[in-house]
Amino acid sequence: MRHAGMSKKHLNIYDSAACGRLSEYLQTIGSALDQYLRFEHPDAITSAAQWKPNLSRVLPEKGIGIDQLLAEMASDLIPNGSQIAYGGSTAYITTGATTAGVLATLAGSVAAPQRYTLTAFNYLEELSLDWMADLFSLPSAMKGLYSSGGSVANLVGLGAARQWAYEQVGIDPSADGILRPGVIFATEASHHTIHRSAAVLGLGRNAVVTVKSDISGKMIAESLADCLASCQAEGRLPVAVVANAGVTSTGAIDPLRQVGELAKQYDTWFHVDGAYGLPGILDESIRHLYDGLELADSVIVDPHKWLGAPVGIGATFVKDRALLSRAFSQGESDYLEGSITDEKAEHSMDHFGIPYFDLGVELSAPARGAVVWALIREIGAEGLRQRIRRHNGMARWLADKVKQHPNLELLLEPTLSICCFRYHADDIKDLNEFNRQVYRAVVRKGLCIPSTAMVDGQFAIRPCFIGARTTQQHAEELLADVLEFGHQFHCSNNL
Numbered sequence: 497m498r499h500a501g502m503s504k505k506h507l508n509i510y511d512s513a514a515c516g517r518l519s520e521y522l523q524t525i526g527s528a529l530d531q532y533l534r535f536e537h538p539d540a541i542t543s544a545a546q547w548k549p550n551l552s553r554v555l556p557e558k559g560i561g562i563d564q565l566l567a568e569m570a571s572d573l574i575p576n577g578s579q580i581a582y583g584g585s586t587a588y589i590t591t592g593a594t595t596a597g598v599l600a601t602l603a604g605s606v607a608a609p610q611r612y613t614l615t616a617f618n619y620l621e622e623l624s625l626d627w628m629a630d631l632f633s634l635p636s637a638m639k640g641l642y643s644s645g646g647s648v649a650n651l652v653g654l655g656a657a658r659q660w661a662y663e664q665v666g667i668d669p670s671a672d673g674i675l676r677p678g679v680i681f682a683t684e685a686s687h688h689t690i691h692r693s694a695a696v697l698g699l700g701r702n703a704v705v706t707v708k709s710d711i712s713g714k715m716i717a718e719s720l721a722d723c724l725a726s727c728q729a730e731g732r733l734p735v736a737v738v739a740n741a742g743v744t745s746t747g748a749i750d751p752l753r754q755v756g757e758l759a760k761q762y763d764t765w766f767h768v769d770g771a772y773g774l775p776g777i778l779d780e781s782i783r784h785l786y787d788g789l790e791l792a793d794s795v796i797v798d799p800h801k802w803l804g805a806p807v808g809i810g811a812t813f814v815k816d817r818a819l820l821s822r823a824f825s826q827g828e829s830d831y832l833e834g835s836i837t838d839e840k841a842e843h844s845m846d847h848f849g850i851p852y853f854d855l856g857v858e859l860s861a862p863a864r865g866a867v868v869w870a871l872i873r874e875i876g877a878e879g880l881r882q883r884i885r886r887h888n889g890m891a892r893w894l895a896d897k898v899k900q901h902p903n904l905e906l907l908l909e910p911t912l913s914i915c916c917f918r919y920h921a922d923d924i925k926d927l928n929e930f931n932r933q934v935y936r937a938v939v940r941k942g943l944c945i946p947s948t949a950m951v952d953g954q955f956a957i958r959p960c961f962i963g964a965r966t967t968q969q970h971a972e973e974l975l976a977d978v979l980e981f982g983h984q985f986h987c988s989n990n991l
């Protein structure tokens with residue numbers, strides 16, 4: 497009765513697009529993806545000559561049909577994807593998704609084409625955000641919002657900061673714009689999405705005042721105190737102090753308590769960017785570095801980083817979610833509200849569920865909560881804790897090996913799962929150029945794919961151990977490769 501309008505076989509005679517038979521097609525795609533995950537494929541760049549001609553076609557007038565399409569995906573597309581999911585890939589802060597998140601993403605894209613209306617998916621949005629707040633020991637008043645990643649999560653957090661700061665001086669910035677300039681305080685090591693957020697929020701990139709940091713990128717609290725004092729003396733409006741819980745290039749964690757207390761002293765919003773590093777709090781041995789996190793007014797984390805969710809999931813937590821609503825509400829629209837009766841929900845269409853679309857910058861959005869729910873439900877807090885400890889331990893293990901070796905130099909003690917080091921010998925004239933060559937050779941060999949960073953003007957080889965497929969063996973391989981090419985170039989007098 498319920499599905500009376502649908503054809504039994506899910507065959508669609510009215511539209512040429514396939515609209516069902518997923519289990520059958522998933523077999524094909526599933527095996528192509530499993531094969532991709534064995535990482536036997538060459539780097540996509542080197543094989544471009546093979547796949548590009550097959551993909552570069554003019555707009556087709558006639559479709560090829562689902563079967564032929566899947567065959568093309570399996571032969572030309574999937575095998576030529578990125579190496580990021582590979583365990584030996586420790587570049588940037590990107591990871592391959594684990595299976596639970598992949599499947600939950602698929603489930604959401606089929607069964608929850610929107611995250612609103614009263615559905616199990618809308619429910620899991622809130623539940624999984626609360627789970628994360630609990631997992632990362634955020635204050636119980638903090639409520640969250642999903643978005644596409646750290647960039648938008650920072651924008652949303654700073655949007656709340658802007659709303660709060662201007663309301664303090666009697667201005668509603670979301671209605672009237674910023675009627676006077678404001679200031680955001682951040683270090684040079686802060687992610688540049690902070691500057692972009694300042695631009696998008698109308699404050700302007702130049703509203704970001706640079707607070708001094710040490711060579712690891714850790715904020716120097718005295719410098720923040722000076723900056724806040726001059727801002728006050730000049731009568732400028734402080735909008736937010738941004739601290740990092742895990743600097744992108746080094747993993748450094750700002751002195752959160754000192755920074756948070758200074759922000760409070762100057763009546764300024766305290767934003768913590770933990771896109772990469774917030775899950776580090778699960779490692780008991782460094783938990784103390786997060787002391788003061790409870791002072792934060794907003795915190796962000798990227799589940800698509802250390803938690804292993806498929807890319808496209810960031811989260812912002814704020815102490816007062818009503819601010820988000822005042823900052824981002826799109827206002828009422830007939831085509832939306834008209835269908836909703838609200839008082840007594842008897843049907844999923846009677847109620848929006850929690851109106852996330854009024855708390856951030858997206859209306860249509862995937863059901864990301866089910867993904868985070870799935871990956872936590874699968875391995876629990878304990879499984880995540882083990883991953884974080886394993887990766888932090890690998891960075892420390894590598895740092896110890898580097899310190900013990902006469903031809904290696906540790907450029908920074910690891911804080912989290914990033915280790916910055918280089919090959920070294922006294923007779924090498926240009927260590928930066930030498931290590932750039934070592935780095936290239938390591939990546940070309942293909943076993944290990946770290947990225948690089950500059951530490952106080954020194955070129956560092958920079959693995960960030962973060963993928964669920966990344967194990968101790970990969971740290972050992974990287975150490976061996978750097979030594980192999982370092983020795984080789986050194987011996988061949990390639991100085």
Ligand SMILES: *Cc1c(COP(=O)(O)O)cnc(C)c1O
Binds near residue numbers: 644743
């Ligand atoms: C990765 C990162 C971002 C940006 O996140 P995206 O998910 O790539 O948009 C912001 N801040 C920090 C500290 C990061 O490491």
